[in-house]
Amino acid sequence: MAATSASTLLTQCSKKPDIDPAKKGTKLIPTYCDVCFWKCAAVATVVDGVLTKIEGNDNDPISNGRLCPRGTGGIGAHFDKDRLTHPLMRVGGKGEDKWKKVTWDEALTFIAKKMNQIKEVHGPESMALFSHGVGGSFFKHTLKAYGSHNIAAPSYAQCRGPREIGFVLTVGDEIGAHERTDIKNAKTVVLIGSHLGENMHNTQVQEFAHAIGNGAHIIVVDPRYSVAASKAKDYLPIKPGTDMALILAWMHVLVKEELYDKEYVAKYGFGFEAFEAEMEEYTPEWAFIQTGIEPDVIRKTARQMAMTAPATLVHPGRHVTWNGDDTQRSRAIALLNSLLGSWGRKGGFYTHADKMSVPKYPYSKKYPEGNYRKADRPNENDFPFANGAHDTLSTGLRDATLTGKPYPIKGWITYGTNLLSCLPDTRMTIEAIKKLDLLVVCDIVPSELAGWADVVLPESTYLERHDELSVGAFREQPYVTIRQPIVDAPDDQKPNWWIGRELAIKLGLGDYYPWKTMEEYLQTRVKSAGLDWEKLTTEGIILGEKGPIYMKEEGNDDPEAQVEMLFCEDTDKINFYSNALKEKGFDPVPKYTAPDPLPAGSFHLLFGRAPVHTFAKTQTNPLLHEMMPENEVWLNAAVARRYGLTSNDYVKLKNQDGIVSFKVKVKVTNRIRKDCVFMVHGFGHSARGLKKAFGKGASDATLVTKYKTDPIMGGTGMNVNFVTLETGE
Ligand code: SF4
Numbered sequence: 001m002a003a004t005s006a007s008t009l010l011t012q013c014s015k016k017p018d019i020d021p022a023k024k025g026t027k028l029i030p031t032y033c034d035v036c037f038w039k040c041a042a043v044a045t046v047v048d049g050v051l052t053k054i055e056g057n058d059n060d061p062i063s064n065g066r067l068c069p070r071g072t073g074g075i076g077a078h079f080d081k082d083r084l085t086h087p088l089m090r091v092g093g094k095g096e097d098k099w100k101k102v103t104w105d106e107a108l109t110f111i112a113k114k115m116n117q118i119k120e121v122h123g124p125e126s127m128a129l130f131s132h133g134v135g136g137s138f139f140k141h142t143l144k145a146y147g148s149h150n151i152a153a154p155s156y157a158q159c160r161g162p163r164e165i166g167f168v169l170t171v172g173d174e175i176g177a178h179e180r181t182d183i184k185n186a187k188t189v190v191l192i193g194s195h196l197g198e199n200m201h202n203t204q205v206q207e208f209a210h211a212i213g214n215g216a217h218i219i220v221v222d223p224r225y226s227v228a229a230s231k232a233k234d235y236l237p238i239k240p241g242t243d244m245a246l247i248l249a250w251m252h253v254l255v256k257e258e259l260y261d262k263e264y265v266a267k268y269g270f271g272f273e274a275f276e277a278e279m280e281e282y283t284p285e286w287a288f289i290q291t292g293i294e295p296d297v298i299r300k301t302a303r304q305m306a307m308t309a310p311a312t313l314v315h316p317g318r319h320v321t322w323n324g325d326d327t328q329r330s331r332a333i334a335l336l337n338s339l340l341g342s343w344g345r346k347g348g349f350y351t352h353a354d355k356m357s358v359p360k361y362p363y364s365k366k367y368p369e370g371n372y373r374k375a376d377r378p379n380e381n382d383f384p385f386a387n388g389a390h391d392t393l394s395t396g397l398r399d400a401t402l403t404g405k406p407y408p409i410k411g412w413i414t415y416g417t418n419l420l421s422c423l424p425d426t427r428m429t430i431e432a433i434k435k436l437d438l439l440v441v442c443d444i445v446p447s448e449l450a451g452w453a454d455v456v457l458p459e460s461t462y463l464e465r466h467d468e469l470s471v472g473a474f475r476e477q478p479y480v481t482i483r484q485p486i487v488d489a490p491d492d493q494k495p496n497w498w499i500g501r502e503l504a505i506k507l508g509l510g511d512y513y514p515w516k517t518m519e520e521y522l523q524t525r526v527k528s529a530g531l532d533w534e535k536l537t538t539e540g541i542i543l544g545e546k547g548p549i550y551m552k553e554e555g556n557d558d559p560e561a562q563v564e565m566l567f568c569e570d571t572d573k574i575n576f577y578s579n580a581l582k583e584k585g586f587d588p589v590p591k592y593t594a595p596d597p598l599p600a601g602s603f604h605l606l607f608g609r610a611p612v613h614t615f616a617k618t619q620t621n622p623l624l625h626e627m628m629p630e631n632e633v634w635l636n637a638a639v640a641r642r643y644g645l646t647s648n649d650y651v652k653l654k655n656q657d658g659i660v661s662f663k664v665k666v667k668v669t670n671r672i673r674k675d676c677v678f679m680v681h682g683f684g685h686s687a688r689g690l691k692k693a694f695g696k697g698a699s700d701a702t703l704v705t706k707y708k709t710d711p712i713m714g715g716t717g718m719n720v721n722f723v724t725l726e727t728g729e
Helices: 002-013 069-079 104-122 134-146 154-171 202-213 243-256 262-268 272-279 284-291 295-308 326-339 394-403 426-434 496-506 518-528 533-539 579-583 622-627 637-643
Strands: 026-032 041-047 050-056 088-090 099-101 127-131 188-192 217-221 234-236 312-314 411-415 438-443 455-458 470-474 477-481 541-543 603-608 632-636 650-655 664-669 676-680 722-726
Touching: 026 533, 050 069, 069 622, 088 104, 104 127, 104 411, 104 438, 104 455, 104 496, 127 134, 127 394, 134 411, 134 496, 154 326, 154 394, 188 243, 188 295, 217 295, 234 295, 243 272, 243 284, 243 295, 243 326, 262 326, 284 295, 295 312, 312 326, 394 426, 496 518, 518 533, 533 541, 632 637, 637 664
Parallel strands: 127 411, 188 217, 188 312, 217 234, 411 438, 438 455, 603 676, 632 664
Antiparallel strands: 026 041, 041 050, 088 099, 088 455, 470 477, 477 541, 603 722, 632 676, 650 664, 650 722
16 A cells, blocks of 8 residues: 555655756665654665655664554655745744744744843743654754753653653663563563554564464453454453552462562562562452452463463553553562563563664763753652653643743743643643743644744754664664665755754854764764774664673573673662652552542543554654544444444544544444543644644544643653543534
């Protein structure tokens, strides 16, 4: 389907029949994908100057030479007719969507003047940056040079942050952006609300297929019978919000029946006795009342996990901000894996090999010292475990903008993120925007957020620009990959590095950018690492020496199992009981909190992913749009009958706060519980500039007005909203 669409698209959209003689012929240009954050290395084909296809790079351990459907359709972004073409400045009121086209010089001069005014009146920390993806690097550099460290990423507190903190508090390390889950070697894989296959993290899906092919026992816990559930030997249609009860009951069974890895726990565990005592009450019979999962099923699945341990992987998930107790739920998953002895072991969790050493660019100028607290946590004790360098809370910066506390935030720059689709309660985000002196939105398409901007900066797509190097390791294989321009940007779009650098120059901070072009910057880094620039640009990837990935243990000579594991800093062990949590007033062993009861006549609002779209940013890509132009609302067949609805009827959803969605097509199915509805995230666009996507489907984001904040690290649990059906016109 994508191939046919691509050729149609190229016929319709290609600007040239006049072929520049210099561009004649077929060229293969390596790069890495940016349709999601997985960073698969790819090779694009350009025929007579026209981009025709993109495929996986065979040498890449991240893609294994294969791209997912979004990656393959990624070239549509270059041809997207809804793209921003020129810098824009607002001429009407905020949010009126009235603009004038300006030059880059006018746009950046205006932004720099406003930023310098904000600095003079309120201090540099009153500017904040919200950023997603590798392309934000130079905006971060410019903002730090300007003097602010208020830099947030919704990918932390609205996504995987609680997972990382939960695992750090338990086993001493993060799961990481490329999950260190040994799916392909697992004999039992447990997915809790994780819908691999619809959630298309390339290598994980490949490994999942491999595990299924190898006969792995799949256990899926989900109120919705997902694609992954269709591969499962045990499907547990859990009542939403009760996952912690199930995990506690599983641990109860493992402890009570002495099925846990006693040697592993004795050797590496801390505080097991206290943990064991806490598990006593969580019987399968107790959990049945919470979760709706039969006690026999709980016992049977726990025994299955024990039978294949340590090659049993209870997957930690990725988007884990559900109920506000998400750090503790992630910690419980880490503990369950620890009971099974799977942390550090084959078929459980490995450690990626060491990365290749690629020095940072040797900047000589230091950032100004900030003698202020970040604005996202006004009080010293707020969210005490959100203390890392990359974990500023987006909603915290929004609150500071609304309240002026601990100090005013007067300007936002956003890069690669539509805050109106990823932060909970869009009403609050809009109120915060109204208080700003400056909102700059850098994006590819005119998103809902861009509609509220003072200045909109059109970025070139990943197919038209250089970006930072991708330096990492996947499993045993370290790598460096490069992103480089395949084709020219069609209009007056610019790459992020150029924008970040030019803005710094306008701000009088040009000394922070001693390099002039991105090639110069990248070459400096590559050569200082002793790597071959020519090889990197022609092959797209340089591989390093493979390293071990499993834990070193006495009596195991396997060369792959030579990693010296470091556990929690405070005990050098796996913390079954956490003193660190206890000291800060939190439960040292996870406990269960029941979800809010479902109001009569309402449904739990569930949302998730589709294999052909990423977040809310790909709906206008013509190739991906053709594969999935709108989302549907999944509705249980018995419920649909009650409402007199059939598939392809349209309804609206109304949430507990009276917010009503756009109309959305009904999908009648037995694959969902009667008390839930489900939608794919990212649809229901209300920005009129997104012509292809405007009004298509419904937006879960607008319905998520309620959220529960995780007191441990500030994550926003967003699966706590209820909706009713509006069946009239
Ligand atoms: Fe691109 Fe798909 Fe890889 Fe993401 S997983 S980087 S969209 S190919």
